[in-house]
Each structure stands twice: as structure tokens, then as C-alpha cells.
Amino acid sequence: MSPDGDSPAAAAPKAWARLAELRGPGVPPKALDARALAALAANPGCDRRAVLDGAGVNKAGLASALGSPSAFGQSQFAFARGNAFEARVKADGGAELLTLVHRALDPGAEPPTGAAVPDLTAAGPEGRTARTALALREATEAGGWTLLDHPMLALEVAGAPAFLEPDAVVVHPDGRWTVVEIKSFPMLDGSADPAKVGAAARQAAVYVLALEGVAARLDPAPRVGHRVLLVCPKDFSNLPTGSAVDIRKQRAVTARQLRRLTRLDEIAATLPPDTCFAPDLPAERLTAAVEAVPAAYAPECLSACELAFHCRAQARESGAVTALGRPLRAELGALTDIDTVLATSRGEDGDPGDPTVRALRRAARLRAEALAEGAACR
Structure with missing residues (x-):
């Protein structure tokens, strides 16, 4: 049964209607091909890409409307x-x-x-x-x-x-x-x-x-x-x-x-009722619609997603550690923003007993020592 109590057969038309609303009235869906699916599978935590691809939104057109045109694609x-x-x-x-x-x-x-x-x-x-x-x-x-x-x-x-x-x-x-x-x-x-x-x-x-x-x-x-x-x-x-x-x-x-992807109807149910990605909407409304869907940006997105430049700018503005790459994000554990990481390395924040905090502070000391030695040699 669906969350509304409908059977799967009855819920399916509702889900399709909701995805059509997200795409915009009269906007034809963009087919989801294997290249896009492979990229989506490589980043299953990105609800933004999942719902945009699932709804058939033309992400290249959306990126241009947002002022972050993508160079991604084949000539x-x-x-x-x-x-x-x-x-x-x-x-x-x-x-x-x-x-x-x-x-x-x-x-x-x-x-x-x-x-x-x-x-x-x-x-x-x-x-x-x-x-x-x-x-x-x-x-x-x-x-x-x-x-x-x-x-x-x-x-x-x-x-x-x-x-x-x-x-x-x-x-x-x-x-x-x-x-x-x-x-x-x-x-x-x-x-x-x-x-x-x-x-x-x-x-x-x-x-x-x-x-x-x-x-x-x-x-x-x-x-x-x-x-x-x-x-x-x-x-x-x-x-x-x-x-x-x-x-x-x-x-x-x-x-x-x-298998890890969240169902599209579940993501769509969390969005404001007036959310729409139609390309002819004002840029302010499109920006609000895009930001209503959580993203999981990583540098690898630049070669696989048309919205990567927009998501990168958003990640940098918020100071998200993911903008520096997945391996570093994994190393930093619960530290998710750059300001917190820097404060932790300076000893201004963080639990001294945390191995990640200890490693950051040790790295900061080693860097300071290396810079001091370099200055003395000059």
C-alpha cells in the first residue's frame, strides 16, 4: 500500500501525475538513457538528480535557465x-x-x-x-x-x-x-x-x-x-x-x-506543492525549486551531470566538504563543513578524543612546522 492507503496499481497514476507536474504542463519528458542511469547509480545519495531524471526534466535547459550552463555532453x-x-x-x-x-x-x-x-x-x-x-x-x-x-x-x-x-x-x-x-x-x-x-x-x-x-x-x-x-x-x-x-x-x-535509490514518489512527497522545473519559469522560482531537493555534489559530477556547475557553486557557498571530493569527505567523518574543519584543526572546536580531530590537529602542527622551517631557510 502507498502512504495514502492506495494500492500500488492505484498509486502509480498519482505518482506519474506528480512527476508530470514537476516537469511542467505541456513539457515533454526527456528519456532516461543508460549513460544517465550509470551516472545516477554512481551517486545514489543525490535526490536532486534522481527526481529530475525520473521526472524527465531537461537538466541542460534547467542549468541554462539557472545561469549555470553546462559544457557537459557530446559535440x-x-x-x-x-x-x-x-x-x-x-x-x-x-x-x-x-x-x-x-x-x-x-x-x-x-x-x-x-x-x-x-x-x-x-x-x-x-x-x-x-x-x-x-x-x-x-x-x-x-x-x-x-x-x-x-x-x-x-x-x-x-x-x-x-x-x-x-x-x-x-x-x-x-x-x-x-x-x-x-x-x-x-x-x-x-x-x-x-x-x-x-x-x-x-x-x-x-x-x-x-x-x-x-x-x-x-x-x-x-x-x-x-x-x-x-x-x-x-x-x-x-x-x-x-x-x-x-x-x-x-x-x-x-x-x-x-536498489539504494529512494523511490521517486517518496522524494516528490517531501517537496512543496508548487514545486516545478518548467524552463519558462522565472530564475528565482527555478532556483527555489532546485534547492528544495537535496543534492550530493562531488567533483565527479562535473563529467556526468548537467547541473554540476550549479551544485558546485551551491556547495562552495555553504562550505560543504563534499566540494573537495568523496575520499576527503569520508576521512572527515562527522565534520561536514569546511569552517568546522578549520576550527577543529586550530583547536577551537571538536572532541580531543576523536581520532579525526587528533589527526587534523597533528596535520595542522606539521604544516605550521614546515612553514616555519621554510621561512627560516629563506
């Missing part, structure tokens, strides 16, 4: 280059892509010669999700190689469904399902930028979780591969090459973090 050139490379990989019915899957993940199977490529078109994301599930079941029962080009998957996030669109899913002759991630960054001498590979692995882990939900509804449940295929340009050419990436760790972490 048009990179976007066009990525689309051209993906088309190159999937040409001729995905023959080259399937060859890469066979070589990297399933060399013992019969080589793909004439794979099926089912039509996945349908009305709306719900229709495409159902069509994808049907195509996966039919491909598993039929055997042989099947390529699903841009299937649609659904994953429940904080009590609301998110519709996801991986680059491709391949069904092997033995019925196994494999996620394929196609990226335009190069693979030089068989290896790519570890940071970019890690981001791709976290994104693929979201797709694997959604795919496991589809598999669980079939009897017997097909196996979803814990190794995904990462396809990138080889060296400095436009020729595709593939590498198997084990995403078991990323999958486990992402699943755990998504």
Missing part, C-alpha cells in the same frame, strides 16, 4: 562520427559485427553466415519493449544467430520504468544473449583509454540488468552473458575491432546502487 562532430561508425559496423545485416562477436565471445559456435535481423518497430516505448521481448523469445527458440538492432528494454528505477536502447543485442545459437556497445573512441594496439572503457562497461551493465529482467520472464530463462562486446575503431582507421569486456563487477555495483 555534434563526435555525435556524427559515432553514428557513421555504427552504421559502418552494422552494414550488410551486421555481418562484420556478428563476426566480431563470434571471434571474441563464441569461437566454438558455428560461424555466422546468414543471421536474422528482426524488425523491432512498434508504437511508443512500451510497444517497442514488448516487440523486443517477443523477438528475443522467438530468436532463442529458433536457434542460430540473431542481431537485434537498437532494441528497447525497460528497467525499473526508483519505482518508475526507464526505457533503454542498447546499440545491439546478439542471440547466440545456444540461446545466450550478449550486449554490444559501439563506441567511436579508438582501440590502439588492442587497448583503449581505461576511463572510457570503464564508462562503457558501466553503461553496458545497465543494459545487462534490463536484459536479465526480460530473460527472467521466460521459461527456461536464457543466459545473459556477463561479458559484453566493445566495438571501436582499430588504431587510426575506421575499421571496427572488438574486445570482450567482463562487466560482472560493474553489474553488481550498479544493481546495488540502484
Whole structure:
């Protein structure tokens, strides 16, 4: 039952209506993709990102309206280059892509010669999700190689469904399902930028979780591969090459973090009734709406969230320790603002028996001694 005494089925329309109110009348929702979900899972304590993404708010537009435009995102050139490379990989019915899957993940199977490529078109994301599930079941029962080009998957996030669109899913002759991630960054001498590979692995882990939900509804449940295929340009050419990436760790972490997310309806229930993030509202009202939702800023947000500059300015203004990074925040324990940390290091505040307080004061003494020695040497 919901807090209002409604059944889940009756409460769902209310929750969706509330999220639509937060987005603004007539404002279409922005789809929540796997990249955003991976970033959200990496910071599950940020209610602000959870409710904005869940309500489908365009955070880039919101950041601009707040006066803190974000440079986060992919350039048009990179976007066009990525689309051209993906088309190159999937040409001729995905023959080259399937060859890469066979070589990297399933060399013992019969080589793909004439794979099926089912039509996945349908009305709306719900229709495409159902069509994808049907195509996966039919491909598993039929055997042989099947390529699903841009299937649609659904994953429940904080009590609301998110519709996801991986680059491709391949069904092997033995019925196994494999996620394929196609990226335009190069693979030089068989290896790519570890940071970019890690981001791709976290994104693929979201797709694997959604795919496991589809598999669980079939009897017997097909196996979803814990190794995904990462396809990138080889060296400095436009020729595709593939590498198997084990995403078991990323999958486990992402699943755990998504479970930790507070339900969107619970967050929305704590907000003032007139809270709205419509981009045409005055900046003062938007600022008040954004600040009504607690955030958990960290420097890592700068590369993953459009509102990062606004949240950073807010964190700095309040003197929050999180603005200095999660590792330091973890070391300081109950000391959550910079003024308190500085006062503690000077001996003006804090319990002398606290190990964190002792460490801060010792660090302050060592710093003072080092500065005194440096001044004497000059």
C-alpha cells in the first residue's frame, strides 16, 4: 500500500501525475538513457538528480535557465562520427559485427553466415519493449544467430520504468544473449583509454540488468552473458575491432546502487506543492525549486551531470566538504563543513578524543612546522 492507503496499481497514476507536474504542463519528458542511469547509480545519495531524471526534466535547459550552463555532453562532430561508425559496423545485416562477436565471445559456435535481423518497430516505448521481448523469445527458440538492432528494454528505477536502447543485442545459437556497445573512441594496439572503457562497461551493465529482467520472464530463462562486446575503431582507421569486456563487477555495483535509490514518489512527497522545473519559469522560482531537493555534489559530477556547475557553486557557498571530493569527505567523518574543519584543526572546536580531530590537529602542527622551517631557510 502507498502512504495514502492506495494500492500500488492505484498509486502509480498519482505518482506519474506528480512527476508530470514537476516537469511542467505541456513539457515533454526527456528519456532516461543508460549513460544517465550509470551516472545516477554512481551517486545514489543525490535526490536532486534522481527526481529530475525520473521526472524527465531537461537538466541542460534547467542549468541554462539557472545561469549555470553546462559544457557537459557530446559535440555534434563526435555525435556524427559515432553514428557513421555504427552504421559502418552494422552494414550488410551486421555481418562484420556478428563476426566480431563470434571471434571474441563464441569461437566454438558455428560461424555466422546468414543471421536474422528482426524488425523491432512498434508504437511508443512500451510497444517497442514488448516487440523486443517477443523477438528475443522467438530468436532463442529458433536457434542460430540473431542481431537485434537498437532494441528497447525497460528497467525499473526508483519505482518508475526507464526505457533503454542498447546499440545491439546478439542471440547466440545456444540461446545466450550478449550486449554490444559501439563506441567511436579508438582501440590502439588492442587497448583503449581505461576511463572510457570503464564508462562503457558501466553503461553496458545497465543494459545487462534490463536484459536479465526480460530473460527472467521466460521459461527456461536464457543466459545473459556477463561479458559484453566493445566495438571501436582499430588504431587510426575506421575499421571496427572488438574486445570482450567482463562487466560482472560493474553489474553488481550498479544493481546495488540502484536498489539504494529512494523511490521517486517518496522524494516528490517531501517537496512543496508548487514545486516545478518548467524552463519558462522565472530564475528565482527555478532556483527555489532546485534547492528544495537535496543534492550530493562531488567533483565527479562535473563529467556526468548537467547541473554540476550549479551544485558546485551551491556547495562552495555553504562550505560543504563534499566540494573537495568523496575520499576527503569520508576521512572527515562527522565534520561536514569546511569552517568546522578549520576550527577543529586550530583547536577551537571538536572532541580531543576523536581520532579525526587528533589527526587534523597533528596535520595542522606539521604544516605550521614546515612553514616555519621554510621561512627560516629563506
